[in-house]
Amino acid sequence: MIINGPNLNLLGTREPEIYGNLSFTEFLDELKAKYTNIHFDYFQSNIEGELIDKLQEVGFSYDGIVLNAAAYTHTSVGIGDAVKAIKTPVIEVHISNTFDREKFRHKSYVSPNARGIIIGFGLQSYELAVQSFI
Numbered sequence: 607m608i609i610n611g612p613n614l615n616l617l618g619t620r621e622p623e624i625y626g627n628l629s630f631t632e633f634l635d636e637l638k639a640k641y642t643n644i645h646f647d648y649f650q651s652n653i654e655g656e657l658i659d660k661l662q663e664v665g666f667s668y669d670g671i672v673l674n675a676a677a678y679t680h681t682s683v684g685i686g687d688a689v690k691a692i693k694t695p696v697i698e699v700h701i702s703n704t705f706d707r708e709k710f711r712h713k714s715y716v717s718p719n720a721r722g723i724i725i726g727f728g729l730q731s732y733e734l735a736v737q738s739f740i
């Protein structure tokens with residue numbers, strides 16, 4: 607399960623110098639074509655509670671979750687708690703190197719409860735996270 611947080615629906619047009627020119631759906635199609643033996647589900651929301659609901663919904667049955675909580679990474683105790691509460695391992699990913707950006711992006715409420723963290727490899731961060739489950 608790949609879960610994307612706020613504003614990641616705008617990938618491809620949003621700050622392309624940071625996040626690149628590819629939309630997430632284009633990237634996901636490439637990922638699906640490359641890893642045909644993996645079943646991918648994808649969910650994106652700009653709403654914190656919807657992200658928590660989705661983590662709870664899939665977090666007791668799926669093999670793995672790749673989570674980019676985007677801006678909520680740095681603010682949401684609720685998402686951090688949800689990652690802790692569920693059984694499915696979560697890999698936290700970020701497209702940009704958040705440690706090379708503003709200080710408020712250095713804090714993550716997800717990291718302490720994630721199985722691992724992959725940061726700063728562009729969209730390839732998601733692929734590396736998927737590979738960690740194979």
Ligand code: DQA
Binds near residue numbers: 675676
């Ligand atoms: C992001 C980094 C966050 O700080 C930012 O708010 C995002 C995207 C990333 O993937 O680089 O929306 O999670």
